[in-house]
Amino acid sequence: MARLQLEDLKQYAKEHMPGAIEILKEYLRLPTISAQNTAIPETVAFVVNMVREAGGEAQVLDGLGGNPVVYSFFPAGEGGDSEKTLLFYNHYDVQPPEPLEEWHSDPFNPVITDGILFARGVADNKGDLVARLAAIKVLQKAEGGLPCNIKFLIEGEEEIGSPNLAPYLEQYKDLFAADACIWEFGGKDAEERINMVAGIKGMAYLELTCIGAEIDMHSSVGAYVDNAAWRLVQALATMRNERNEILVEGFYDGMIPPTEEELEAVRALPFNEEGTAALYGLKRPLITAAKGEDPREAMVFHPTMTICGMVSGYTGEGSKTVLPKSAKAKIDCRLVPGQDPDHILQCVERHLEKHGFHDVKATSLNGQKAYRSDYSHPFIQHVVATANDVYEAGCVLAPNSAGTGPMFIFGELLQLPIVSTGVGWVKSKAHAPNESIRLEDFEQGIVHMAHMLAGFPEALKLAAEKVEA
Amino acid sequence: MARLQLEDLKQYAKEHMPGAIEILKEYLRLPTISAQNTAIPETVAFVVNMVREAGGEAQVLDGLGGNPVVYSFFPAGEGGDSEKTLLFYNHYDVQPPEPLEEWHSDPFNPVITDGILFARGVADNKGDLVARLAAIKVLQKAEGGLPCNIKFLIEGEEEIGSPNLAPYLEQYKDLFAADACIWEFGGKDAEERINMVAGIKGMAYLELTCIGAEIDMHSSVGAYVDNAAWRLVQALATMRNERNEILVEGFYDGMIPPTEEELEAVRALPFNEEGTAALYGLKRPLITAAKGEDPREAMVFHPTMTICGMVSGYTGEGSKTVLPKSAKAKIDCRLVPGQDPDHILQCVERHLEKHGFHDVKATSLNGQKAYRSDYSHPFIQHVVATANDVYEAGCVLAPNSAGTGPMFIFGELLQLPIVSTGVGWVKSKAHAPNESIRLEDFEQGIVHMAHMLAGFPEALKLAAEKVEA
Structure with a gap:
């Protein structure tokens, strides 16, 4: 019937x-x-x-x-x-x-x-x-x-x-x-x-902005004028390492670990590593490979910190010799149950202060719990x-x-x-x-x-x- | 007359x-x-x-x-x-x-x-x-x-x-x-x-490009897919420190040191630190200040490495949750007599290789001697x-x-x-x-x-x- x-x-x-x-x-x-x-x-x-x-x-x-x-x-x-x-x-x-x-x-x-x-x-x-x-x-x-x-x-x-x-x-x-x-x-x-x-998953979407000056400058002043793009690059580099580990203190706070049953369900999920690489045309191995992690577990249970975009100075064709007045990055953190996007923002702010990046400001564009x-x-x-x-x-x-x-x-x-x-x-x-x-x-x-x-x-x-x- | x-x-x-x-x-x-x-x-x-x-x-x-x-x-x-x-x-x-x-x-x-x-x-x-x-x-x-x-x-x-x-x-x-x-x-x-x-001064203007994939991806894959923007940020962070010191081995090779006469001439040049700060609306002290350097000497005799521009992923208003396929930075090195822009490019290439950034490619957009x-x-x-x-x-x-x-x-x-x-x-x-x-x-x-x-x-x-x- x-x-x-x-x-x-x-x-x-x-x-x-x-x-x-x-x-x-x-x-x-x-x-x-x-x-x-x-x-x-x-x-x-x-x-x-x-x-x-x-x-x-x-x-x-x-x-x-x-x-x-x-x-x-x-x-x-x-x-x-x-x-x-x-x-x-x-x-x-x-x-x-x-x-x-x-x-x-x-x-x-x-x-x-x-x-x-x-x-x-x-x-x-x-x-x-x-x-x-x-x-x-x-x-x-x-x-x-x-x-x-x-x-x-x-x-x-x-x-x-x-x-x-x-x-x-x-x-x-x-x-x-x-x-x-x-x-x-x-x-x-x-x-x-x-x-x-x-x-x-939840999300903490942050915008990081560094303002170094009120106007773009001729790049020759780089000998003595600080550079907002370098400041932002150096700030970002302290926040996450090459192994996809997030170095912001408190970022992983409150995470509810998966139950054994959930872990088993995830390990039974299909995941085609070669298919994924081919689909996106990836130029490097999965970032989970370096640590021997299961990409399915990472996908479901690990929070992330992704640069979704960044921009500073001249980005057109050819060369323009300018020292940019500001630099901006958009950062998307995918959260798991137990993490709190407001807390993530606070942790990033504290991290920037602690590392001397008082000139790099973090603002939240979007916060959602998992x-x-x-x-x-x-x-x-x-x-x-x-x-x-x-x-x-x-x-x-x-x-x-x-x-x-x-x-x-x-x-x-x-x-x-x-x-x-x-x-x-x-x-x-x-x-x-x-x-x-x-x-x-x-x-x-x-x-x-x-x-x-x-x-x-x-x-x-x-x-x-x-x-x- | x-x-x-x-x-x-x-x-x-x-x-x-x-x-x-x-x-x-x-x-x-x-x-x-x-x-x-x-x-x-x-x-x-x-x-x-x-x-x-x-x-x-x-x-x-x-x-x-x-x-x-x-x-x-x-x-x-x-x-x-x-x-x-x-x-x-x-x-x-x-x-x-x-x-x-x-x-x-x-x-x-x-x-x-x-x-x-x-x-x-x-x-x-x-x-x-x-x-x-x-x-x-x-x-x-x-x-x-x-x-x-x-x-x-x-x-x-x-x-x-x-x-x-x-x-x-x-x-x-x-x-x-x-x-x-x-x-x-x-x-x-x-x-x-x-x-x-x-x-x-001379110049070595370089473009650094990292291509991570053939298409932009949904940022949720950041749990297991590597990120071209992070790669570029981490590569850049190894090249210059917060004190404006360039960490690329060989970068300072061949520099002809100024004569005592030239140094004296430069020390006699006017330089208005407050005026400079006001002119550009600088938000931080001169980067020479941290090392007790004379900005006039830096201006005339020190080579630089300036990020003139960088771009990756979404840079518009609001939030877009994308994992970018590529990232690019434009870098302008001002050179002093004795430095060679071709040598600078080679040093940067060697540096990137040595630090494991085989996926970050440097190309020269402009090279000139001082x-x-x-x-x-x-x-x-x-x-x-x-x-x-x-x-x-x-x-x-x-x-x-x-x-x-x-x-x-x-x-x-x-x-x-x-x-x-x-x-x-x-x-x-x-x-x-x-x-x-x-x-x-x-x-x-x-x-x-x-x-x-x-x-x-x-x-x-x-x-x-x-x-x-």
Whole structure:
């Protein structure tokens, strides 16, 4: 019976594909770059229309700071379980498209080549939202109504660290109440398994700035005038060594060590070292190799300190003999459960003072704590089981991702299990030029979400019975 | 008699000012950025017209690589000494104008405010060329002809290190033959003294590049993927310490130590530490202070290693969580006599290898040796004496400048004494936004060059008699 139903869902998903692709392409044409504050109102209006076109209620929540949050609600249909609610978390903003010269096509003019759709935000996260709305349409067509209530929280500041999400969640806590949550992202690995996570790393995103003078100077004065770029380089060099060990005192404070069970789960994760090297075109061995570390453990359990960008002085072609007045670096620390981004900032400030870099100032651009769901919750098992039904190569579930999102505030406030899955693939290049998804993965994502929703009330009932027993 | 003549020259210079300013403004509208290869042919044509309009012959030398060199010749007039020749060295190219947002006016649309003319290249070096041509017109008007032959070498690649000048000088050695040379630049210090130099530092301008991968990556992979920006930072940190000491083995090789006479001359130079700090808006003490060094000695006799620019990953507003595929730094080493830029590059390459930075590649963008004239030559004394006649606050002559130019190849090939002087002032901001000259300094520069030229044959005759005696 479930088998038969799955075949129906696949058939209906196929029929919905052309329409869903058209909607997605239109959505992708909006350059919704939160870091640059572009196209926000247009995108909010577009999202509201998409929800309403799919038969849902939409409400724009605004006025608590930052970009609006779109709340949407689809009630359970006749025969469905109106006591059970699934919440989808998505975001409508995207990363900046730079460096533009490396795109093979305009990042905001989606193109399809050999079944691959290229555009900024298609994998992260516009494709997932459109697939989820398509899954709702498929269920409505296949079953005449929805098996449970479905809610969406669609925010517009995920790519800058969701700095204003907490007040919205707190204010509208009852509106967003649900039994479980599907998070925004996911995709297939090099072996075509769908990769899902039940948690997320946190983040402390810092900007380090050194101002040495009020004007750029002729570089000949370097004989007696100090240099902001050298100051920043020397400050950075004290913060992390070549073995990827972070030398800032207190950085590792509070880290909750993984349980033996979590460690085992991570050691069972697939990881293709050669595939990773080939995918990115790496010029050096993995940095874990020098220390004999397991890259999977590093990915899930180790915090990081990454230079995401730095700039000083003249960066154009040829030579300009200038002594720059200032230098700036952007540093992204991925945190694990127990670490606190505010504490990280304080530790970096103390470190700079202690090492004599009073002229290098650290400011926080984004701080988020890490989160891990209870790995053994029946909802999580249900998502895994339905993924195994839909995806031929099966699925893989990690205790937490290497990436970041505002999962901590959801988990703390709404008290629900969370799994993240999505329609990406191994070459999706989220945050990089030529971001893409494959249309076949997009279609499978629609099927998985419809199939998961169809059995959702039943899975939760089993969970409740288990608790009562 | 000389006194009277000087007053005449001043009067004629004043009369020539409006015309000279118009020519200069037109010249400054050409964005002749050699590093970006813009407006070269238009500027060459403009320079040729300027020379011809002043009554000189002009010849465009081309075909030996790089931008054309303009040669120009003004013969001695009746009653002048046609056996004596003075050579002016100038360049028609300018530095890139970036950062554009810091200019108060368009860098290529000259504006005059309170007697100050703002534009890219006005101090370095377009203003000097126009002043020298105006001095020739003044002499022609005041004396009915020129006191000696006058030649110009006006090149178009000084701001990128004159990489193609040597072949032109070698090929046209006889054309450029002269008894003495006035170099391109100079200006007044905070005490209004005209600062001149009889030599110049050399340069090794290097670009350091680290490529870590073929694409930018999501920063979450920082747990196991090495980072080009960190690699470059760590490589740079091994090359120079916080005390401005260069740690690259062999960097100081071959340095010719200053003579006691040169040291004394430098110790007698004015240097206003507070004025320097205020001029640039420095946020920290001079880097010489920590070691108790004399900044004047550092300026003239110490080689430097300056980060002129660095860039990696995302450098825009806000946060982008990317692990950059590459990182780049531009490094400018100012060299003293005896140092060799090719040797410097080799030392840096060896240093990077030795410290394990096989992935950081150094390439040379510009290499020039340093030069010092014979400080006691009568021509040099003549330039000083005439400067003292013209400039109320007097003049200062250093054995060599802190800046760089292709003086070494002139000195080696043409065997002549060289002094550099010009129309800049203490706030000229060469190479920086809001570059400027004061019109009164421009006028005095015209007078000084005319006055210097008027007495030039006599000064050289005295020198020859001295040698014979």
